[in-house]
Amino acid sequence: MSSRVQWVIVVLALSSLLQIKHAVAEQKTPLSAAIVITGDNATLQALQFYGEPRLHDLITRVPNAHQMYWRSARLCTPELQNKLELKRKALIVQLNLLAGIYQRNDKPALSQQAQLLKQQIQQWPLLATIQHGIEPDNLLGTPRDNWRLNPRYSHYSLVISDAPEGTHDVGLSHEMSEGERFEVDQSGKVTPITSENAWQLMLQPGSHVFTGFARSQLPAGFSDINHRAVELLRYWQPGKALKQPSSPCQA
Amino acid sequence: MKQCINGAIAFIALLTLSACQSVSDQWLSSGLQGANATVAYWLNSAEQHRLSPEQLKQLPGAAVYAKLGDNATATMVLSEIEQTPDYTVKRWVTQNEALVTRNGRVIRTQGLTTNRIYTAKQETDPLGCWQQNVNRSKHPCPALWRSVADVQNNQGRVERMHSAHQLSWQQRTEVTTPLRGAIPTRVLAEEVSLLTHHGNTTTTQHWVNRYWISISDGTVVRSEQQLTPHADDRIVISEARY
Numbered sequence: 431m432s433s434r435v436q437w438v439i440v441v442l443a444l445s446s447l448l449q450i451k452h453a454v455a456e457q458k459t460p461l462s463a464a465i466v467i468t469g470d471n472a473t474l475q476a477l478q479f480y481g482e483p484r485l486h487d488l489i490t491r492v493p494n495a496h497q498m499y500w501r502s503a504r505l506c507t508p509e510l511q512n513k514l515e516l517k518r519k520a521l522i523v524q525l526n527l528l529a530g531i532y533q534r535n536d537k538p539a540l541s542q543q544a545q546l547l548k549q550q551i552q553q554w555p556l557l558a559t560i561q562h563g564i565e566p567d568n569l570l571g572t573p574r575d576n577w578r579l580n581p582r583y584s585h586y587s588l589v590i591s592d593a594p595e596g597t598h599d600v601g602l603s604h605e606m607s608e609g610e611r612f613e614v615d616q617s618g619k620v621t622p623i624t625s626e627n628a629w630q631l632m633l634q635p636g637s638h639v640f641t642g643f644a645r646s647q648l649p650a651g652f653s654d655i656n657h658r659a660v661e662l663l664r665y666w667q668p669g670k671a672l673k674q675p676s677s678p679c680q681a
Numbered sequence: 682m683k684q685c686i687n688g689a690i691a692f693i694a695l696l697t698l699s700a701c702q703s704v705s706d707q708w709l710s711s712g713l714q715g716a717n718a719t720v721a722y723w724l725n726s727a728e729q730h731r732l733s734p735e736q737l738k739q740l741p742g743a744a745v746y747a748k749l750g751d752n753a754t755a756t757m758v759l760s761e762i763e764q765t766p767d768y769t770v771k772r773w774v775t776q777n778e779a780l781v782t783r784n785g786r787v788i789r790t791q792g793l794t795t796n797r798i799y800t801a802k803q804e805t806d807p808l809g810c811w812q813q814n815v816n817r818s819k820h821p822c823p824a825l826w827r828s829v830a831d832v833q834n835n836q837g838r839v840e841r842m843h844s845a846h847q848l849s850w851q852q853r854t855e856v857t858t859p860l861r862g863a864i865p866t867r868v869l870a871e872e873v874s875l876l877t878h879h880g881n882t883t884t885t886q887h888w889v890n891r892y893w894i895s896i897s898d899g900t901v902v903r904s905e906q907q908l909t910p911h912a913d914d915r916i917v918i919s920e921a922r923y
Contacts, residue, residue: 496763496770496781496788499799501831501839567772567779567791570760593799593831617837634839635831 462585462681465492468669469592476681483579486569488588501563501616502591502636502668507583510558511679514665518556521658522548528652540647543602547642547659550600555670556662557589557677562618585681591669594636600663600672601641609644610656613637618664638663732756734859737922744921745773747780749793750913756921768809780918784809785892785901787908787916794835795909801829808869808892811848812899815867824848832909840877842910846890847872856893856902858920864902866893877910886910 460478465488467473477491492498525548532541569576579586594616602609611623616636623631623639633639640663642656667676731746731754743759757773757780764770770788773780778792786808788800807823814820826846833839851868858864871890876883893903903919 496783497803499831501798501833565791567781567789568760568774568777571774571776571779593801593829615837615839619837632838632840635841636839 459581461579461581463488463579464585464587464681466587466589466677467493467498467591468589468667468677479579484569484576485564485579486576488579488586489564489566489569492588492590495566498566498590499593499668500566500590502594503564504557504559504587504589504667505561505564506558506587506589506677506679507560508585508680509583510560514556514558514662517658518551518554518662521551521655521662524652524655524658525551528649528655531649531652535649540643543643547602550672551659551662553673554600554662555667555672555674555676556665557667557670558665558679562664563616585679587677587679589667589677591667594668596635597633597637597639598671599639599641600666601659602643604641609642609647611642612640612656612660612663614640614660614663614666616668620660620664636668638666730755732921737859740922743923746917746919746921747773748917750915768803780916782901782918784812785894785904787906787918790908793908793914795911795914796833797830797908798833798839799831802827807848808871811869812894812901815894815896815899822848840910843876843878845874847874851891853896854893856919858902858923860922861920864920865896866902867896868893873907875910888912888915 460480461483463477463479463483465473465475465477471494473493475491475493477488479487489495525544529541529544529548532538532544565575597613604611611628613621613623613631613633614637615621615634621627621631640656640660642659645653645656648655670676732740732744737744737756740758745757745759746754747757748754755775755778757775757778759771760774760779761772762769768784770781770783773782775792779790780787781789783800783803783806786800786806787797788803789798790796805823805826806828807826810822811820814822824847826848828844828846830842830844831839832842848869848871851870853865853867855863856866869892871892873888873890875886875888877886888907890906891904892901894900895902903917905915905917908914908916
């Protein structure tokens with residue numbers, strides 16, 4: 431038996447022990463989760479799961495599940511929320527730059543609009559989510575949708591809101607800017623609103639209608655700024671108004 | 682010494698194998714944990730259309746026949762039930778579709794072309810009260826219910842419907858079921874008026890839902906309900922296995 435073989439054996443033994451330790455730790459460390467119902471019947475329920483919980487295990491703990499507006503469901507983790515906040519900061523920086531460019535180019539009205547949009551986005555109640563809405567009724571029949579709650583995330587928050595009322599205008603004033611417009615619905619789907627489809631587009635309950643800058647007004651390097659704002663808007667927490675804080679994502 | 686090393690290698694190989702097994706199990710798990718026997722049986726069944734009485738007897742739990750519009754009849758099995766003194770919520774599934782009923786009323790669907798994704802004001806729905814008073818000539822149940830529902834079309838867009846429901850008893854009749862034979866029922870008619878807003882215009886539609894309510898226990902043995910403004914979305918649900 432050469433010393434090389436002995437080393438291989440030692441390495442194999444150590445890796446096996448590490449794998450076992452990891453598997454045991456996964457079994458013993460509970461997965462932390464919370465169910466947050468906002469609105470008229472606000473409740474907060476803290477949960478712990480052992481083993482290998484799946485989405486179905488979490489949603490079966492929702493009280494009065496049959497009365498919930500599942501399209502509004504969001505699944506947040508602190509790690510995703512941090513990433514979302516970084517995206518927001520990056521957009522704020524871009525809007526600051528844009529306001530400065532407009533100012534230098536002697537376009538004070540546009541500069542002011544960039545500042546207004548920046549201030550508004552700072553106050554959007556954003557909540558990161560793994561998916562927009564849950565279809566809870568046949569999760570056991572669709573294993574792909576019934577994914578496993580990953581223990582790499584420190585905590586899961588399932589946030590559900592009341593059924594929405596009406597639609598909400600956000601962004602710039604449509605009359606002032608004549609900018610690009612988008613409908614962002616509660617399922618996270620983005621639909622551009624154009625002069626061709628505006629007349630027939632029936633806005634959906636809970637949708638946000640975003641008005642951004644006109645494309646022709648955007649300087650080089652900023653052409654995607656409306657889309658970046660809309661991407662953030664997809665994470666507006668249902669049931670929350672501007673300036674309201676979003677529900678906590680942490681344990 | 683050699684024997685000892687061989688033994689060690691075999692032990693390590695076993696440990697490695699067992700560790701890999703626990704990892705692969707995570708991915709192999711089908712998500713059926715917690716499913717009751719009925720659903721597990723059903724999801725593994727090839728035949729999901731209208732089952733014969735003999736086939737129904739093989740099912741471990743309750744089932745209904747459901748026929749939507751001109752589609753073929755499907756047998757749906759009970760996957761979950763929630764019972765309180767005021768209501769019973771049942772979730773019926775096939776491999777791809779689901780219906781949720783509350784006291785027999787369809788309050789949510791999934792997997793259909795157009796789906797009812799939300800029914801509001803369930804707590805004031807008088808249907809359960811009418812069921813409990815199926816044998817009384819006079820009862821305290823409200824005859825009018827107003828509700829709101831959201832319907833999602835196949836493009837994922839959601840439309841809101843405001844409806845008014847007027848309930849009244851009709852004739853008594855028997856409903857034939859595959860396993861329990863003829864069941865005496867009383868028919869509850871529900872006249873539905875639906876308001877849908879399209880921009881500045883409002884359209885009104887009318888239809889009648891019917892519930893055949895067992896005189897002996899107040900359960901809904903059969904029902905005909907329209908789920909959305911589209912006449913094609915009329916569903917007939919009848920007891921298959923109680």
